Amino acid sequence: MTSTINKTKRLILKLTVLSLLSIHFGCEDEITPNLDDAPSVMVVDAWLTNQEGPQTIRLTMSQPYFNNSQLVGVQNAVVSVIDNENNEFTFAEQENGEYVWQPFNGEALGEIGNAFTLRVEHDGETYEASSVMNRVPPIDSVTFTFEEAEFGFPDRYSASFWARDPEGLGDTYWIKTYKNGEFLSKPSELVIAFDAGFRGGNTDGLIFIPPIREAINPLDEDGDGGFLAPYANNDSVYVELHSITEEAYQFLTEVQIQTNRPGGFAELFSQPLSNVPSNIRNMTTGSNKKVVGFFNVAAVSGNGTRLDTSQISRN
């Protein structure tokens, strides 16, 4: 629900601003307040898929908030994933804290329904996390429709993906979009779904509802308070559905809350800053060393298209 609400709010806020035209509202300044010092903690970034090719887990250290330098990788860790059929996948250390599993002969990382345990050993401590690879429906198609200019949007071609959530309550997804091969990685472009909609929304078994179906359009501002058209002629769009655990859905919900800060009036309705939940636990007895991060193993389906404006009717 959060994202529809946020969109609604943003529209309302835009209208509000329109209504108070002559006045300078919502004035923002970048500042650098003093923040408390804190020790670094290990960060486990382990989002694996059943897709072909190598799988990467990244171990880094947290940084002071305003430290904009390269991430510091964790070295000399032993990283492995074991599934419930006792298959062990070993992740070999590369540079910058990357640990990679190389498949042989088109081998994939487990199969749908498998449970996985991640184990990281480093500096005498053992960390563990678990996940399940859930089912994922196919994406039937990705289409474009023409929409006329409104509310600061120009005339544009918007993309939709068409897929049906399988019956059974509580399938959860991360929808990742690539425009011309480039992942849409802004926090505002993070899209998750609970069944075909939002948590609590009773959308089990439906075709993904419009706020999700159409959430694969980048929303970039043109610098004058308006928006750019999401796709131009000949742009490609590729959409991936990643099955995630309900725990991962909650994690990404909170990542959205903490990272997607449109600013302005929307801040009236922001939620307090708080730590996102991790599913990595320090298993070492007697140790209280902190660790953050998330482990999920996803099954992935995908589909894409290229915008050919000559093929799309303009009415």
Place this chain on the structure above:
Amino acid sequence: MLKQIYKDWLFGKVAIWKGIRLFLISTLILFLTPTLKTFAQDKYTVSGYIKDQSNGESLIGVTVFVKEIANGTVSNNYGYYSITLSPGTYHLEYRYLGYHILEKEINLSGNQKVDIELISEQQELEEIVIQADPEDANVTSIEMSVNKLDIKTIQKLPPFFGEADIIKSIQLLPGVSTVGEGASGFNVRGGSTSQNLILLDEAPVYNSSHLLGFFSVFNPDAVKDVKLIKGGIPANYGGRIASILDVRMKEGNSKAFAAQGGIGSVFSRLTLEGPIAKDKASFIFAARRSYADVFAKVFTDALDDGAALNFYDLTFKTNYNINKNNRIYLSAYLGRDNFKFDENQGFNWGNQTTTLRWNHLFNDRLFSNFTFLFSNYDYVLAFGENEMDRFDWNSNVTTFDFKPEFSYFLNSDNEISFGGEALLYNFEPANAVGVSNGERRDVSVDRKLALESALYLANDQQIGSNITLQYGLRLSNFRYLGAPTDYYEFDNPEPGIRRNVTQVFQADEWETIQSYSNLEPRFSLKYQLSSNSSIKASYNRTTQYIHLVSNTTASNPLDIWTPSTNNIKPQLGDQWVLGFFKNFGPNNDFETSIEAYYRKTQNQIDYIDGADLLINELIEGDLLAGDGRAYGLELFIKKNKGRFNGWLSYTLGKTELQVEGINGGNWYPTRYDQTHNLKLVGFYELNDRWTFSANFTLKSGTPTTFPTSRFQIQDYVIPYNYSGSRNNTRIPAFHRLDISATLQGKKMRKGKVRKNEDYWVFGIYNLYSRKNPFSIYFSQDDDSLVGGEPIRTQATQLSIIGSFIPSVSYNFKF
């Protein structure tokens, strides 16, 4: 199951009468023994209504002082007063701020009706009016932690966008704060905005804001009297734990037809009032509408295609004086905010209230009022450009309330009040239907029913000439009822994470799922130290059975109210206050007070991180409960007299919460905790035509949470606080100066007195263009997203209002 309700009623009725009897007997025995012997003697009552001479509006809170016994009473909410005295000759003084004092000599040899009309100081004096000691109610009244704002003061304050605003005026009082400009509501003594009971002619108003939080929903032209009760809450009020904001509407001019209105930068207003039958019946009708959309249309085509943006409110009230013992009042309010993106899509919300009241005098000493009211808040959202893909959602809370209230003016030393209340709530958190590619789904959340009832008894008692007591008891009961409704039991995982359903039950219509009862003692004491100083103390317990579920910085129109359930316990508040009141100067020129309060609250609602609060059948699993505490010191100095007048208010305060699962289970300051809060308000009357006013506010920045660190998961930079603390720092302090000038139109034209009155108000809000921070937020810089490069992070300070805002309004009256 209607029977159940009926039984409750019956129970209520019986209990009221039993209670009255019991109370009268015990009061007589315990407190009145010394006066019993005089009771046998004949005593007579002087009573009546007190009105404004110019328009017939009844006056609330007029002091009626009997010189011979150095004691008196105060007119009630309907302008009625009653004093019972031994036969004899008395001099009664009627005093009311802003009015000339009136003295009457009365030879009491039988019950006597004395209706009074007071003359405003602004009017020409036609009658002989006795000048006597001015107001000293500040010191002599039993009331503490109470602030009254008369509408004339509110209209003189510097306006916001040219609009006099009741909630913004309230924020200039001690003990009252807000989380920032644009936020709706107000915070009293460390309470949340939803802990204030906002009453418009006794009807609860669930959302007090237009346009998110910029304007309040009350049209000042239709408001007579505003009273904020922060402590020593009398037993006839209940249902919220922080404060009562009692807004009373005008009754309408019963002497002559009048119209007033104005044109400002945001609203245009028109009010019509007049007698229906002279001195017998009158009406008032007031309307306001924003016209920003009219302007906006000039500048943008965004509002074509059926798009709309406006807000308005309508207020209506009429009264009929049936005879000297019966009077009825009917008032109604309708307010709406309307945003439409196009013909099919939009969002609107608003309050509606209707209040029917019947004043009945059983005799000169027993005054009663019966109130029936209806109050509703609802919002409607619609999305989707066609029938294949739509989302329609509405939500509402509806209340029906019946409130019988009695005042028994026992003698000049005791005024007993008793009564009850029964509120029936209907909560519909979401009636929602989604259509995805032609497939329709109902995603509604079960409605919830609840019945809140209360009985109270209280006495205002004078002991000797120095001590006044007000003591009472309120017994409240709340039943969470089936509608029919599914209700749930949840597990208890580690605090701070979502609780899962362990069992589902079904309740039939009207079946009691959970019942709560609470005894709420109320006590106030005044000890008069000297003619111009007193000490006051009070204690009260209050219970709040309904809760506003909102985890955002400022509450917003989508927030829903929810009843106490088998999983949500009622909020309890206990407050102790001690105060010293003193007036200075030969004519009580300065009123001063200093009050210290301590407030302890239980079952305060907080939320798990990432809570789903909207359209969530299992919302209870996302709520947390904890304790609160708040304490502070309030200083108030007010100058009433002279050309230069105004007030200074300073509050030193702290308010904290302790909730398992937040901040490691340790106490943390709330979002509205403000250590220092200083307000200065000044008016200067230069001459008959020009009045200037200014107000200055300085307050500590509100608490917020800063991260210590950042870490990266996939491509997202996530803020992280190593110790997991909440509200570990503060945003910079807030200060702002507003000024205004009022220019009265000429009184004479061509040598004749003009029939019409008019005035201009020129104002500048935020005179020195201070960019007051509303919040500081942390985010990644989206422009720095270049594959493989480090992502830049930044902190942004947001000011809702970043410059000065000039305004002008023209107001007229004829």
